[in-house]
Amino acid sequence: MNPDLQDLYQQMIMDHNKNPRNFRVMPDATSVAEGFNPLCGDHLHVYIKMKNGRIEDVSFEGDGCAISKASASMMTGILKGKTGGEAKALFEEVRAMLSRDVNSPVDTEKLGKLAVFAGVCEFPSRVKCASLAWHTMVEGLEPTGKQVTTE
C-alpha cells in the first residue's frame, strides 16, 4: 500500500475504529453536543460529565468514517480527569497538528498517542473528519445548543 495511506490507516487508528472506546450514550451527562460533517455524513454526539471543574466521564456515539471514529475514541480516552481548560489546550494542539505543514514536526510530548493522527495533514479532505469530535467536545464544554459542523 501507498506509504501515505499506511501512515493514515495505522494499526492504532484501525483498532480504535473497530473497537471504539467509550462508545455509548451517557444518560447522566452534564452536557451533550452534536457534531455533523454534511460533506461526508460523519455524525456524532459527545457526552460530558463534569464534576468539580474536571471531566469525570466523556463518551460518544454516532456514525462516521474510520478517521472520525478513531479520533473520537482516542479523544474520550485522553480527556478523562482533565479540566475544561486543559481539554481546550489539547484541542488547540490537535488542531495545530492537523493543519500543520507536512514537513514540520509534531509535539509528541504534548500530544502523546494522539500523534498517530499526524499523517492526516497529508489528506486535506480528511482533516475535518479527524477534528469533528474535538470541535464537538469544545461545544460540549460551553454549550450554545448549536450543532457543530466542520464546514
Added chain:
Amino acid sequence: MSPLDVIKIREDFPVLRERVYGKPLIYLDNAATTQKPRAVIETIDRFYSRENANIHRGVFCLSEKATQCYEGARHKVKVFLGAASDKEIVFVRGATEAINLVAATWGRAFLKAGDEVLITHMEHHSNIVPWQMLRDEKGIRLKVAPVNDSGELIMEEFRKLLTGKVRLVSVVHVSNALGTINPVGEIIRLAHEQGARVLVDGAQAVAHRAVNVRELDADFYVLSGHKLFAPTGIGVLYGKEELLEKMPPYQGGGDMIRSVTFDQTIYNRIPYKFEAGTPHIAGVIGLGAAVDYLREIGLDKIAAYEHELLEYGTKKLMEVPGLRLIGTAEKKAAVLSFVLGEAHAHDIGTILDRSGIAIRAGHHCAMPLMRRFNVPATTRASFAFYNTKEEIDLLAEALREVTEVFK
C-alpha cells in the same frame, strides 16, 4: 452499428492523460461532472480568441456572429432533444436553475393551496427543495412516491398517489445515486391521463442515451451542460411552447423585455422572456459543440457501450468480498453505488484516490434516498463512454486493497 473505438475517443479528452500521485487518472465521477472533449475546449477557446462580443444588441460584425453562434447552438439543442421549435429551448445555469425556474414561474402562477406535486424518493435535492419552498409559500402538498429495495419506483404506489389533485409530477429520468432508469414514458402517459403536467430531470440521462422530448411527451425537461461534456454554468430548460407562453417571466432585466417605460414593461417573446441579462454565451456555444460531438459518435452506440461497462463492472464488483450494491434496478445506467463491509465511503474514497481513481463518496445530494437504504453514504463509480474495462479491473483491485485495510 460499428462498436465504439474507445482508444480513439480517449484521445479526444485531454484530461484523461493526467496522472495523479504518479498514477494514470481513472475518472469515475461522471455523474458529478463529465470531462470535456477537445472539440468543446477549442470551440470556447476560438470564441474568446476570435469571436467574443455580446449578443442580440450589437450591429457590428462580431456581435452578429456571436448571436448567430448562440442561436445556432439553441437550434442544435432543439434537434438534440427532439423539441418542436427553438423557442422551447431556454438557456439557464443548469438543471437546478431550470427546476427552480419552473417552480418560481409556472408553479407560482398556476398552483394554489391544496394542489399536489408528486415526486419520487430517488430525487436529487434540486428536485425536492424548490417544491418544498413552493409548498411553504403557497400551501401546496408535496407527495413522494416510494422505491423498492432494488431502487425502482414502485409503479403501483405511484399510480395510487397520482390522484386528481396532482398538478405536477416531477421525476428524475436517471437516478444519479443509484443509476435507476425510470419509465418516464409511462409516467408521463399516466400523469397526462390525470391531467397533471410532468417535469423530467434529465441531468443524468442525456449524456448516456438518446432522448426525444416529443416522443416522451414531456412538458418540461431539464439538463445541465457540464454533465453533457459541455462547460459548467450552462443548462437547458425545455418546455412545451404552449406552457412557456403562459408562464410569467423568471427574472427581470435586459433581453427579456420588448419595451420598458416606468409605467409598463412589455416582455419579450419566448424563450427570451426567460433569459434576462447577458447569458453564458461561451457556455451555450460550448454546449452546441458538445451536442455536435455526441451526434457524430451516436448516442445509441454510447448507450450500448456503457451497458457493456455496466455489466462488466457489476460482475467485477460483486466479486469483491463484502461489497453490496445499492441500486440493482433491472433498467440501469452505468452507475455503481455500493457499500463495502465495515469501510466507510470516505475512507474508500481516500484509498482509491491514491491509486488515481476518482470516485464519489457521500450522499450524492439524495439524503432521503440514503435514509431509505439505511446507509449514511455510498461509494459511487459512475461511467462515461471514455471509460474502459481495464479501468474497472483496477477499481476492483483497489477495492480489494480497501478490504485488506479494513479486515
